[in-house]
Amino acid sequence: MDQPAITTIRRALRVLRSERRRGCEDTAAPNGIEQLLRHVAGVLGSASIPDRARDAIRRLERDARGYADLPPRRRRPLITRGIQLLEAIAPPSAQPERPAAPGREPDAPPSALTWEDPVTELSGVGPARAEALKRLGIRTVGDLLLHCPVRYEDRRQVLTLRQLKHGQSAVVRAKVRRKGRRSSPRRGAAAIIPVSSGGAQGELLFFGQPWWARQLEVGEELIVVGTARIERGEVSIVVSECERVDGDGPDPAGVIVPVYASTEGISQRMVRKWARQALERCRMPDDPLPGRIVERRNLMALAEAIREVHLPANLPRQRAARHRLAYQELFALQLALAMRRSEVCRPDERSSLAVEGLAEELACTLPFQPTGAQERVMEEVLRDLAAPEPAHRLIHGEVGSGKTVVAALAMAAAARAGRQAAMMAPTEVLAEQHRESLGELLGPLGIEVVLLTAGMDAEARAAAELAVARGEVACVVGTHALFSDRIEFADLAVAVVDEQHRFGVRQRARLSDKGARPNVFVMSATPIPRTLALAVYGDFDVSVIDELPPGRKRPETRLLPDDERDRAWEFVRERVAEGRQAYVVCPAIDASEEMTTAAATFGELQDGALSGLRLGLVHGRLAPDERHAIMERFRVGQIDVLVATSLIEVGVNVPNATTIVILDAERFGLAQLHQLRGRVARASWQPHCLLVSGTSSAEALERLAVLTSTADGFEIAEQDLLRRGPGELDGVRQSGLPEMRIASILADTAALTEAREDAFAIIERDPALQDPEHRPLRDLVEQARGGNLWTL
Ligand code: ADP
């Protein structure tokens, strides 16, 4: 039997035994017993085991379907059957390593723990603490072992009171000299403990923690971490952490002590103890990385790394340990991307389109001369279309850089080949707008573009659906409606997704399902840092339109305090007097609030600061045709000022609108604000962006100030990433990026680059991971796809 099969059996045995021990409540396997057995049956399906055994496993798998809903009395026999079966198949070394004491269950506590065991298996963790740990994302022993310290305290150098200097932070060994007392309330609630150390005397001060006064007994030896104060020869220490030297666990002095992210009800001391206990009792997972990589990249072994992050021998080893874990996390992610890429880009003769002469034809009818960047990207797109592999390309370009014409080119190629193209937009407004601009670009070539959205009236929609299904229309623009199962394409050859960040990976996949394997182009204006792009879009080729059409100006951006918002209205009046138009954007948390704040602002402005101007209001609750009518009136200049919610964020194109006022600006993300101000940079007039904010938070103001100081979308994205973390960024939250526990997209650039290189190289040589050494990687990929980088 091969190693992966053996590993699978061993792992499954551990889980099944723990399931039985815990009363068969479907709590031992992270994804449930049913899932576990399916996995086992899958792996053993192709392993070299007797056919009889294989059949038995299959039967077991079938019987265990719906395990979670079976009555408990039917569960136990199933588990026992599973254990017996796997024990019979497994080679002897897969049996429990410790011989069982007679009369005792083979794995009665304090037994070896498995990675998947819940934390309650640790001694000292009951239901309440398990609940608290859950708040830290820790449910299993494995979670705890991957709960990496946020920093370390070096206690190898322990001082005495005599050695301290004023203001020094240090680790000090001291002995309680007299019973402590609480400070007078005037000094704040604190405990004051007289101590001696190295022949000198002094005091420990516990601010905000008066209870220490009662807890420490005379004569107790302590290790404290804190800051020294020396006033008139009196030494005291403002304590931040205190541990007893009491023989319970290793001496807290003389080691590098981990400091964990913690939460209410859980002390550092507890987490340290549990982590130590888990390290001692938990059987470490097998190392999934191929030896070649471990060697070439000089990585620490997995088990060793897990140990060293919690109990580092020294700081270089701690760094190497953390690097190893970060590498593995990023590697799992990149491997999943590499595999997806090799799947979507498998050669397929149907994906290749004839493109000769197409660019020239389009150029003849374009109302403008494409920029150098547009031309370069169009060439890349044409190369993709002609190639035998389906295209899988991200087209990145700031708002206004002219992505639509690139999409038009790809869609025209499909139409010319007598096949179909679809473009997907995130909102109805944008879909309508795209239909219009694509119509203008493709109309002269004799290509019709139809609209298909959920908001259309039923009859028109049904007609469009039918035309698409029969292949009567070549180009269709729509919203999510295009994903719906009702829509069949006769022959989809090109799929374009605009403003990608609004679509999740899953929706993207559904779109691809619509054609056999269409050429996919994703267009995004969300600037995202390079490293993040490698994580989120790592399976795409990337084109960047890094040039704006000539004559465009960067929006001049100013920050106005809320009580000066009248100056914004004055400014808008001046611009309107010059013949320009303006947007006023209100933030919204949900659809209902969206409507009310925008409507209230509209009313206020109409009767007040902007009375006499022609105002319009759009928000998400308007019926599509109403909204369309208002947008149209704004486009042709019958409305001077459009009050809107962030609905207009993406794609709206009205070159004469040169001013945007954004209210409560602190409620938007930086990248989003940057997108919004891109709305007004569509023509050669000087554009203006006024950010109005009533916030007094220095942090928020500093964040907004980034926008006034730079126009570089990538720099803004980096700033956003720094301030909010990747999970909060547009384009990441919905992208399906699995949660990273160890790696930081910003800090681990080197690990990311290496992991990517290695992962892609492996998939190139062994696309289906058939090499025996690569088998464990299949699991890694499968789990990464399920959003978990660490089910080992
Ligand atoms: P994006 O989708 O990248 O935000 P669009 O494709 O909507 O940008 O283009 C923005 C505006 O710029 C449109 O009005 C478009 O007609 C115009 N445009 C695009 N390319 C050029 C160009 N090379 N020269 C002049 N105008 C252009």
Ligand code: MG
């Ligand atoms: Mg666009």
